[in-house]
Amino acid sequence: xxxIDQVKFDDKGLVTAIAQDAxxxxxxxxxxxxxxxxxxxxxxxxxxxxxxxxxxxxxxxxTSGHTQAVREAYIDCDGDALLFKIDQTGGACHKGYxxxxxxxxxxxxxxxVGARIPD
Amino acid sequence: xxxIDQVKFDDKGLVTAIAQDAxxxxxxxxxxxxxxxxxxxxxxxxxxxxxxxxxxxxxxxxTSGHTQAVREAYIDCDGDALLFKIDQTGGACHKGYxxxxxxxxxxxxxxxVGARIPD
Numbered sequence: 001x002x003x004i005d006q007v008k009f010d011d012k013g014l015v016t017a018i019a020q021d022a023x024x025x026x027x028x029x030x031x032x033x034x035x036x037x038x039x040x041x042x043x044x045x046x047x048x049x050x051x052x053x054x055x056x057x058x059x060x061x062x063t064s065g066h067t068q069a070v071r072e073a074y075i076d077c078d079g080d081a082l083l084f085k086i087d088q089t090g091g092a093c094h095k096g097y098x099x100x101x102x103x104x105x106x107x108x109x110x111x112x113v114g115a116r117i118p119d
Numbered sequence: 120x121x122x123i124d125q126v127k128f129d130d131k132g133l134v135t136a137i138a139q140d141a142x143x144x145x146x147x148x149x150x151x152x153x154x155x156x157x158x159x160x161x162x163x164x165x166x167x168x169x170x171x172x173x174x175x176x177x178x179x180x181x182t183s184g185h186t187q188a189v190r191e192a193y194i195d196c197d198g199d200a201l202l203f204k205i206d207q208t209g210g211a212c213h214k215g216y217x218x219x220x221x222x223x224x225x226x227x228x229x230x231x232v233g234a235r236i237p238d
Contacts, residue, residue, distance in 0.1 A: 002227045016149055018137060025144030030135055030200045042224070074220035075229050077212050081149045083220045093196050101193035101202045105161070108121045110194050 004038055008079040014050060015082055019060075019092060022071040022085040028092035029100040031058075033082070045070045047086060066090035066117075091117035123157055127198040133169060134201055138179075138211060141190040141204040147211035148219040150177075152201070164189045166205060185209035185236075210236035 009015050014032040021028055033041060034050040037057055041048045047068035051058040061067030072085040091098040093114075102114025128134050133151040140147055152160060153169040156176055160167045166187035170177040180186030191204040210217040212233075221233025 003224060003229060006229060016135065018146060018149060020146055027137060027139055027146065027202050029195065030137060030149075073224040075222050075224075076148065076219040077214045077216075077221070078219070081219075083146050095196050097196075100195040100197070100200075102196070103194050105122060105192040105194075110122060110125060 003042060004035060006079055007035075007038065007075065007082070009035060010080065012052075014052070015080060017047075017049065017082045017084060019047060019068055019084050019086050019088075022087055026099055027101060028068075028086070028088055028098070038082070041070065041084075042073065047084060060092075061089060064090065064094070066092065068092070093117075122161060123154060125198055126154075126157065126194065126201070128154060129199065131171075133171070134199060136166075136168065136201045136203060138166060138187055138203050138205050138207075141206055145218055146220060147187075147205070147207055147217070157201070160189065160203075161192065166203060179211075180208060183209065183213070185211065187211070212236075 007015050013034050017033045018030045019028045031049040037048040037050045047060045049058045067089050068086040070084055074083040093100040096116050097114040099114055103110040104113045126134050132153050136152045137149045138147045150168040156167040156169045166179045168177045186208050187205040189203055189205055193202040212219040215235050216233040218233050222229040223232045
């Protein structure tokens with residue numbers, strides 16, 4: 001796929017992937033893809049990452065059901081980061097929040113401010 | 120600063136930092152900070168990164184004038200990524216666009232769709 005040839009994967013074969021809610025604009029999470037999971041994401045329209053900690057393919061929502069459907073994909077000027085506008089089922093965070101960025105700076109502390117995934 | 124002790128820097132001493140326009144919600148860029156430039160960012164309210172290619176401190180807009188004023192800062196569940204909602208002067212991209220993510224997927228091509236920085 002010609003698209004992927006323009007992506008600059010790092011020395012570990014990974015590219016940064018940001019998932020942003022296509023409707024609200026909320027940044028939901030940031031993770032990584034390798035060539036294979038990026039190709040799968042572009043072909044299937046469902047976000048598939050590569051887990052650095054587990055060193056394996058990681059289809060978002062495969063066990064939780066909280067899948068991410070791709071609406072739009074963007075590449076940055078350097079070609080080493082991707083932005084996906086997605087429709088999130090449930091929430092993005094495994095800790096029960098809509099966004100993984102659920103803690104906000106308040107002075108010298110990170111305060112939990114994010115919305116939880118509705119039951 | 121207690122805030123920074125909760126950040127998980129990678130094996131190169133870096134943390135991923137996303138800059139999002141506080142007004143429009145547009146994701147403008149993604150780059151990296153080390154402990155020193157994160158501390159400087161939090162203390163001064165102006166985005167200061169660490170350039171991986173040049174291996175040095177990089178205050179955004181220091182030469183271009185396109186500085187980024189921090190409005191809010193968030194940390195993700197894993198502590199290895201930060202999201203900053205900022206006010207961008209001019210534009211974020213050194214290639215003349217408001218956002219570094221100015222190319223959008225269209226089939227098997229990346230098409231330039233982003234808005235340029237006004238003169």
